[in-house]
Amino acid sequence: MLEKSALQRNATLPAPLDTRYQVETPEGIDLPLRPAGLMPRALAFTLDLAIRGLILGLLFIILAFFGEVGIGLGSILLFVISWWYMVLFEVLNQGRSPGKQVMGLRVVQDDGRPVSWSASLIRNLLRFVDMLPFGYTFGAISCLQHPAFKRLGDLAAGTLVVYREQPVKRPTLPMAHPIRLPFTLSLSEQRAVLGFAERQAELSPARVNELAGILAAPLNVQPPQAATQLNGIARGLLGST
DSSP: HHEEEHHHHHHHHHOOOOOOOOEEEETSSSEEOOOOOHHHHHHHHHHHHHHHHHHHHHHHHHHHGHHHHHHHHHHHHHHHHHHHHHHHHHHHHHTTOOHHHHTTTTETTTTSSSSOOOHHHHHHHTTHTTTTTTTTTHHHHHHHHHHOOOOHHHHTTTTTEEOOOOOOOOOOOOOOOOOOSOOOHHHHHHHHHHHHHHGGGSSSSHHHHHHHHHHHTTOOOOGGGGGHHHHHHHHHHHOOO
């Protein structure tokens, strides 16, 4: 009876909060994405708004010297910059407007593909709906209610604002002559040697010598030159790279 009630209680619990969004590519590869929440998106939009305002202000100052022709050109530029600024940057700059680039964000399709012209145009034309009745109210409510933080324009266009993937940079190994051991190391031993070499710059000399002494015995490395030889073994494991 207790087991049954526990199962019923667990069945009514809400799903755990998880901001990851995973899609499967046509090649069958799982692509993890991390949707951006309301605050970083709002900051990115504010930056883009400030940039557009600065551009338009400078252009209007210049066009003011051209009288009625300048007023006509200013109206055209106002339309182009207001409506096409975001679209051009999103499509031509890998989903990143200047504001999104500063905040480390980008726009993609729901399936992880780069955003298309039509999708970008739809999501940006529908901003006026997200802004209703004032101050982006509908957009903020939609963003906070949706599990992937989508505003109404994203829902209509099938797009997603995600954090940009950061390139993985492997730590630099200390300079040493590559050493090939006459026997094969296990996977855990290889990881230990590479971890020792990669973390060496963060450790004190005493700690380096202490760890080198621990690794020296099972690898048949001579203790006096243990750190140097272990660095050489790490270089040998990675090959020419």
